Amino acid sequence: MSTVTTRPADTAAPLPEGLKQRRLPSWAPLGIAVVSVAAAVGAGMLFGLQSKVQWGLIAALLFVAVSFALASAVEGRRQAKDRLATSLVWVCFLLAVVPLASLIWTTVGQGSKVLDGYFLTHSMAGLLDIQPGGGIYHAIIGTLEQVGLATLIAAPIGLLTAIYLVEYGKGTLAKAVTFFVDVMTGIPSIVAGLFILSFWLLMLGFDYSGFAGAMSLAILMMPVVVRSTEEMLKLVPNELREASLALGVPKWRTITKVVLPTAVGGITTGLVLAVARIAGETAPILLLVYGAPYINNNPFEGAQSSLPLYVYQQYVNGNAASYDRAWAAALVLIIFVMLLNLVARGIAHWKAPKAGH
Amino acid sequence: MDTPSRSEHTPSPPDLVTPPGLTSPQTGLAAASAASGRARLGDRLFAGASKGSGILLLVIMAAIAVFLAVRATVAISANEGNFLTTFEWNANANPPVFGIAVLAYGTVVSSIIAMVIAVPVAVGIALFVSHYAPRRLAQPIAFVIDLLAAVPSIIYGLWGALFLVPHLTGLNLWLDEYLGWTVIFDKTNPAATPRSLFTVGILLAIMILPIITNVTREVFLQVPRAHEEAALALGATRWEVIRMSVLPFGRSGIISASMLGLGRALGETMAVATVLSASPVLTAHLLDAGGGTFAQNIASAFKEANDMGRDALIASGLVLFVITLLVNGAARLIIARHKEYSGANA
Known part of the structure; x- marks a missing residue:
């Protein structure tokens, strides 16, 4: 009995002086942050620095310096280094969040100015650049058709390649395909555009069209589809394949009826994310689709437009009415891409493999 | 010694044939071979199609x-300037005179600025998400970074162009005034809007931040718990x-993530x-407007280009x-080597 009662008393006893460390109070980082932001605002006003970027940088530097100095005075060198790292990491995070938040904030704020039903349902036909009004109907049509065609081309090729890599691929060919799929992911979009330009337009002699743009988008989309599908197929447990093959089911039926349905959620997610990625591509569209101001429903003939290209053209026009239209189209584009991303994540969540297989 | 006697006792194959009530061996075999013929055709078609897609990618x-090489040789053989060292880009002129010196310089410099800013910050954010952020915040932050990518x-x-450039004017003036002696931050015309390689570098840094962060965070999350707990x-x-x-384990991950960002x-x-x-113009004054990059030059000059210009x-x-092929290939090789030797996958 006596041993049981003495133990807690032992640990509760005060530590010897050498093991105790003086610590800054837990509210210290917050306090230092408030003080340094206040000091930066004060300095900014005092010296008349007009750019808020500088205010932020001064606050960040002050915060890092003050917390390091305080910690090394109170807590010692090692703890001070730890504090320094912690405050640097927080500053990094805030440094990154500020521009990204500003990007979203500006786009929403500027974009909602002219965004309304009229803007969504009218084209720019017969309108001068400097006139207000007009809309993005033709660009929405173009984006949907080009992205749709690109998906029709890239999805089957990407899926089959992934199936090859996971289910069949062995040896040099599979290794080469894997490597070049990786490398292909990094092809600049403008290079894909130049390739279709030299192949489809200059060599085969076709004219600008939505389809030409769609082909270059397909090149950008293929490696993304391959990569995501491959990852998903690898997650399918081998027992499922073996069980099916053991029942005498041919390999291709096993793949189409057992492997693909098991991975369908992840594959769809990957596809939607790939679509979201190419929907915002501007450079190849600029080279291949040309950008018509009027509605052209036929992607196989004549110039079309697309949302990202529309944003660029309106920016290049360089007047107030054009800027408003550019922001509004950018907002529509961002909403479209974000919706696709959310849908993809929703599918992934909903179709996530259930536990216990 | 026992073997021969045992073989005598083993039943001969005919003993195992199905009872007479079921199909005879002959028809059963025929049906099976027909089915396997169909299956083999299906298998061959499917395997062929998937292999074909892989080859198509190559x-x-x-x-x-x-x-690209065919068109490029046409242009380069008609070029009156030196393709590598000429500054100007007069490809539409007759005879055409153009070179990539300015473009190569601008591309490399803006990318270096972007990397210098983005890599440390991205590593910081990745550490923040994986090791510093409150657990409840980490998941949403990672999600938002995904969206921003x-x-x-x-x-x-x-x-x-419309928000960052005007807001960088002050920083430019400040850099010019206090760091102007370093030449690279010396602004020849302080009144000019900062549409410079430096601004481009900052914008590129913001753009590649999410990618580098995502890849680095994935690597940091794979650090074996035992390593960290041992240190603690x-x-x-x-x-x-x-x-x-964490950092030694994630080093090759950071390198390859940075190279992916560099590629972009x-x-x-x-x-x-x-x-x-x-x-x-090719200038060491990073804050001066001017210069160009490969991709920017293609997008800007394309509309007015004639056949030779294209x-x-x-x-x-x-x-x-x-x-980009070289940069991405190098990044992938580093990742592949890391996968082979990493203890985490064992």
Whole structure:
């Protein structure tokens, strides 16, 4: 009995002086942050620095310096280094969040100015650049058709390649395909555009069209589809394949009826994310689709437009009415891409493999 | 010695034949072979189609190189200037005079600025998400960073040109005044709007931040718990844990993530085309407007290009293609080597 009662008393006893460390109070980082932001605002006003970027940088530097100095005075060198790292990491995070938040904030704020039903349902036909009004109907049509065609081309090729890599691929060919799929992911979009330009337009002699743009988008989309599908197929447990093959089911039926349905959620997610990625591509569209101001429903003939290209053209026009239209189209584009991303994540969540297989 | 006697006892194959009530062996075999014939055809078609798609991808990669190279040779053989050292880009003129010196310089410099800013910050954010952020915050932050990686580059470009450029004026003046002696921060015309390589570098840094962060965070999350706990048990502070176990483990991950980011920065078109005021000058003053990059030059000069102009742009695109190919290939090789030797996968 006596041993049981003495133990807690032992640990509760005060530590010897050498093991105790003086610590800054837990509210210290917050306090230092408030003080340094206040000091930066004060300095900014005092010296008349007009750019808020500088205010932020001064606050960040002050915060890092003050917390390091305080910690090394109170807590010692090692703890001070730890504090320094912690405050640097927080500053990094805030440094990154500020521009990204500003990007979203500006786009929403500027974009909602002219965004309304009229803007969504009218084209720019017969309108001068400097006139207000007009809309993005033709660009929405173009984006949907080009992205749709690109998906029709890239999805089957990407899926089959992934199936090859996971289910069949062995040896040099599979290794080469894997490597070049990786490398292909990094092809600049403008290079894909130049390739279709030299192949489809200059060599085969076709004219600008939505389809030409769609082909270059397909090149950008293929490696993304391959990569995501491959990852998903690898997650399918081998027992499922073996069980099916053991029942005498041919390999291709096993793949189409057992492997693909098991991975369908992840594959769809990957596809939607790939679509979201190419929907915002501007450079190849600029080279291949040309950008018509009027509605052209036929992607196989004549110039079309697309949302990202529309944003660029309106920016290049360089007047107030054009800027408003550019922001509004950018907002529509961002909403479209974000919706696709959310849908993809929703599918992934909903179709996530259930536990216990 | 026992073997022969045992073989005598083993039943001969006919004993195992199905009872007479079921199908005779002959028809059963025929049906099976017909079915396997169909299956084999199906299998052959499917295997062929999937292998064909893989080969098609390789063919596309090869075709990109070949077609760009063909047009590029046309342009380069007609070029009156030196393709590598000429500053100006007069590809539409007769005779055409153009060179990639300014473009190569601008591409490399803006990408270096972007990397210098983005890599440390991205590593910081990745550490923040994986080791510093409150657990409840970490997941949403990672999700938001994922979303930001999906923002189209033209929107970064629009924001950069209409919002970032005016807001950087003050910083530019300050850099010019206090760091002007370093030459690179010396601004020749302090009143000019900062549509410079420096601004482009900052914008590219913001753009590649999400990608580098995502890849680095994935690697940091794979650090074996045992390494970190061992360091903690030795009394290490959180920073010492990171320096001793997380960073060494994640080093090759950081390198490959940075190179993926570099690949994107090198090939970025629209954000540069909107922000930079291009001109054929090559200057060490990073804050001065002017210069150009491969991708920006293609996007800006394409509309006015004649046949020769287009071929010249394709030639510059080929150079860009080769550079990004090398950078991405190197990144992938580093990742592959890391996978083979990493203890985490064992």
